[in-house]
Structure formats: structure tokens, C-alpha cells
Amino acid sequence: MGSAHIVLKGLKREFRIQCNGNIYTVDLCPDKPLLWVLREDLGLKGTKYGCGIGICGTCNVLLDGRLVRSCVLSIESLGDKEVTTIEGLNDALGHAIKDAWYSERVSQCGYCQPGQIISAYALLSNNPNPSDSDIDAHMTSLCRCGTYQRIRSAVKFVS
16 A cells, blocks of 8 residues: 655644845645745844735745745745845845835835835846836735825836
């Protein structure tokens, strides 16, 4: 009789996480969403919880430079990929985007802004001079305050 590999939910195992240039080793349940690993286990509070189902974009992070919703991404699915959060945007482009957000007075309540800034970073990393339609197509995060025109202005300010 052959043996079967069984994964039981709720059992912790050790994970090595690359995040913002640092390496963390934590014991976690494999199905724990990345959002909660960042906030609860790594103490990185910049990534916010919005909808919990990957629609709103409040929880956006970069995974090897690709924009992802961290609330629906299990820690087990990361593999060796590098996670970048709002706290990790410390290069020239990251600073330029944050400065543009301030200059264009994008934030009202500010809750969705870390996810919006991460989205803008992903867009501008691949397309340094986006058109309005490029911005609209890429910037899909929801903003309860409706600052979409100011978000577009801030992205244009950087480009």
C-alpha cells in the first residue's frame, strides 16, 4: 500500500519570507493570507485590509515587482518571491510618487492610499510615461473618497 501526502489545514510550518530587502523566518499556517502575515507577524502595518476578497486593492503589494492583492494570496504560494510593501518603496521612484501624492493632495481619509501608491509604482516601473487611459486601466483600486482625478494627476506629475 502506497503512502499519501496529506496537508492538514491549521498546522504550522516554517516559512522564509523576503520582504522589503529583509529576510524573515516565521512559523505559520500555510493558508494564512499574506496581508495578515505582513501586519500581524512582520509588524508592517502600511498594507491595509479592505474587502478581504481581492477586489478593492487596499491590500496591494508587489510580488517580484508584479502587483498583487495580498488578502487573497496565501503565504504558501509565495515561494522565493520578494514582497515589497509601501514601507519598502524607498528608491527614487517611490519617493517621487509619495511626493507627488503630497503635492497633488491626493489623500482625503488616506486609507486606500498605500495600495494606490503601490499600484502607481507598478505602473510607472513598467510605463514611465502613461497616458490617461493607461492610468485608468491600471489604477483599479477603489477609493471611497473618490480622489481618482487627483490620483491621475499625481501619476502624471511623476511621469
